[in-house]
Amino acid sequence: MLPLLGRGMVAGALGGLAAGLFSLLLAEPLMDKAIRAEEARSHEHEPAGGAVQHHEELFSRSTQHAGLVIALVVAGLAIGVLFAVAYALVHRRDPRGNPWPRALAFCAAAFCAVSLFPALRYPAAPPGVGDAGTVGDRQEMWLGSVVLGVLGMFLVWQVYVRLAARPVPVRQCAAAVTAVAVLALLWALPDNPDPVPVSATLLWDFRMLSLASHVLMWAVFAGVFGGLGLRALRTKAPVTAAATGYASAAPVR
Amino acid sequence: MSTATPAHSSAQSGTAAIQSATIETRDWLIAAAAAIVALIALYAVFMDNGSLISATGDYLHEFAHDGRHLFGAPCH
Numbered sequence: 516m517l518p519l520l521g522r523g524m525v526a527g528a529l530g531g532l533a534a535g536l537f538s539l540l541l542a543e544p545l546m547d548k549a550i551r552a553e554e555a556r557s558h559e560h561e562p563a564g565g566a567v568q569h570h571e572e573l574f575s576r577s578t579q580h581a582g583l584v585i586a587l588v589v590a591g592l593a594i595g596v597l598f599a600v601a602y603a604l605v606h607r608r609d610p611r612g613n614p615w616p617r618a619l620a621f622c623a624a625a626f627c628a629v630s631l632f633p634a635l636r637y638p639a640a641p642p643g644v645g646d647a648g649t650v651g652d653r654q655e656m657w658l659g660s661v662v663l664g665v666l667g668m669f670l671v672w673q674v675y676v677r678l679a680a681r682p683v684p685v686r687q688c689a690a691a692v693t694a695v696a697v698l699a700l701l702w703a704l705p706d707n708p709d710p711v712p713v714s715a716t717l718l719w720d721f722r723m724l725s726l727a728s729h730v731l732m733w734a735v736f737a738g739v740f741g742g743l744g745l746r747a748l749r750t751k752a753p754v755t756a757a758a759t760g761y762a763s764a765a766p767v768r
Numbered sequence: 769m770s771t772a773t774p775a776h777s778s779a780q781s782g783t784a785a786i787q788s789a790t791i792e793t794r795d796w797l798i799a800a801a802a803a804i805v806a807l808i809a810l811y812a813v814f815m816d817n818g819s820l821i822s823a824t825g826d827y828l829h830e831f832a833h834d835g836r837h838l839f840g841a842p843c844h
Contacts, residue, residue, distance in 0.1 A: 516795035520802060538838050546834055573830040586813050586835030593806035593813075600803050630840075639840035642833070646844070653842035654815055725838050 516603050522743040523599030524592050530736035531591020534728040535584035542724040543580055546642050549717060550576070553643025556712065591732065598625060598736070605672065614744025622737035624671070627694065628664035630729035636660045636701040639725035641717060646709050656704050663704075667697030814841040 574582065602621055606612065637657050645653070675690045711718060814836055818826040829836075829843075836843045 516792070516799055520799055535835075538834075542838055543834065546837065573826060574833075579831070579834050582831040583834035583838065586832035587839070589809055590813050590835070590839065593809040596802045596806035600799050603799070634840050637840065637842075639837065640843075642837050642843070645842060650817060650842055650844050657840070657842050658815075725840055728838060729840075 518747060519599040519603050520596060522740050523595035525743065526736045526739035527591035527595020528588055529739050530732040531588040533735040534732035535587035537731050538724060538728045539580060539584055545717065545721050545724065547576060549641035549643045549713060552713060614748065615741040618737050618741030618744060622733050624668040626733040628668040629661050630733065632664040632698055632701060633657060633660040634726055636704065637707055638722045640711065641713060641721040644709060644711050644713060649708050653707060659704050660701050663701055814839065
């Protein structure tokens with residue numbers, strides 16, 4: 516359990532760092548542009564030198580740029596911990612499987628549950644979009660979509676496991692149909708009430724970059740988590756061999 | 769002596785089983801504690817609007833502002 520926790524934290528920190536640096540380079544120019552557009556909009560609405568009361572800035576933009584990377588690393592660490600616990604729970608009956616395909620499959624499921632499905636239902640919005648008055652409601656909806664995504668992926672896994680007697684194509688099709696049904700279920704949640712007063716190009720670019728950083732985070736996560744799992748197998752094998760007295764017979768690498 | 773050995777070894781393996789069960793329970797408790805800390809961290813980064821610790825005000829929210837927008841978490 517504890518080695519899994521360690522692997523999850525390393526993979527999460529590296530995945531968060533990769534996503535953070537990627538968006539620092541590509542998404543930040545877009546966010547700065549969105550904030551300038553927002554300031555221009557609020558000046559239009561309050562022309563007579565009225566105080567722009569929307570943002571009293573606590574941090575400079577450059578601090579918020581650093582905050583982006585730090586926030587994603589912290590989030591990656593936390594996601595890594597939760598991932599490791601879920602991974603251990605799901606595989607508790609049979610902890611000795613091949614860690615590489617398991618890491619890839621688990622990361623694909625986690626990506627759908629916490630990244631792709633919520634992003635399809637409630638796509639990311641650039642700075643300047645989002646009413647402070649509705650943020651509580653929007654948080655409940657977003658959290659609802661993440662929770663439904665996670666529960667839905669457990670359902671997909673259960674469908675796949677319970678059809679163990681059927682041929683593989685049947686199991687995979689049933690699992691895929693379940694995943695699509697879970698995605699469709701997300702539209703039972705209420706719509707995002709906020710207007711989106713930014714240009715379509717900026718919005719599309721921002722959402723693509725947001726999704727790309729999610730993909731990057733989970734790709735790095737899967738590679739590191741699976742790779743560390745394989746390495747643990749390799750380093751553990753010679754120890755058991757030595758304990759049973761086969762080490763001297765093994766070829767020296 | 770040959771009759772004593774199996775009894776001795778079974779007692780030993782019993783102790784070992786209890787020990788490994790204890791270690792496993794301890795590991796799960798550590799994992800549960802880590803999961804709780806992780807949930808609090810995720811709340812702080814993605815959900816806080818100045819209410820997590822009153823002293824932090826909007827600082828957490830504003831510091832993680834860009835990360836929230838990028839991750840798709842609701843923001844003002």
